[in-house]
Amino acid sequence: MAICATCGNDYDKAFTVSWNGLTETFDSLECAAVRVAPECTACGCRILGHGVEASGIMYCCAHCARQAGHPAMVDRQSAIGD
Known part of the structure; x- marks a missing residue:
């Protein structure tokens, strides 16, 4: 064991x-x-998916990145033609 x-x-x-x-x-x-698993810098939860990165700092989602001062962060972009 x-x-x-x-x-x-x-x-x-x-x-x-x-x-x-x-x-x-x-x-x-x-x-x-x-x-x-890394921790989200903003909320402290474990990042088990892809997360997002802004200025070399990992966040669990775009919401947390925006709260930390990265207003342009989004979870996903629209496809071309949407």
Whole structure:
């Protein structure tokens, strides 16, 4: 069995995740997200999707980026011809 890096649970179905030269073991996707997923600079939630980036800072959505002073940020652009 393996010990989860986030919660310390000893679990027989644990898995490893490698990122930025690190490798750690987790017992659930939730524990992996707590340790690996970046946090939104504005609201603090974990960014599990693509998020948005403005001036090199990650946000979970365009709303948070706009609240932080990036008024031009949008979640999606209209397709050509819309």
